[in-house]
């Protein structure tokens with residue numbers, strides 16, 4: 085499915101729906117850092133997000149150091165942000181909420 089690059093107005097509106105995510109300086113990617121109780125929770129979260137990413141055929145740029153997971157979403161095929169980036173950002177937020185309650 086072809087994903088359209090979102091215009092700056094729609095990017096701002098979409099950003100408002102995913103708490104904790106920030107736009108990069110160029111407006112081409114969104115980023116959030118997630119902090120967990122320990123490495124096991126951080127890695128379990130990554131597994132969940134990886135499965136969601138595969139399901140949507142949309143993959144994160146990310147890194148992990150102990151209990152922290154740094155996640156960036158951009159759409160390489162569109163050289164910018166598409167709806168798919170925000171769908172995955174929301175999926176990551178939903179997964180993270182479960183670890184906050186645990």
Ligand SMILES: C[C@H](O)[C@H](O)[C@H]1CNC2=NC(N)=NC(=O)C2=N1
Nearest residue numbers: 141142143144158159160161162
């Ligand atoms: C061929 C394959 O479907 C594409 O390269 C997909 C895979 N995952 C992807 N992930 C991300 N983040 N951006 C893409 O443009 C992208 N494209």
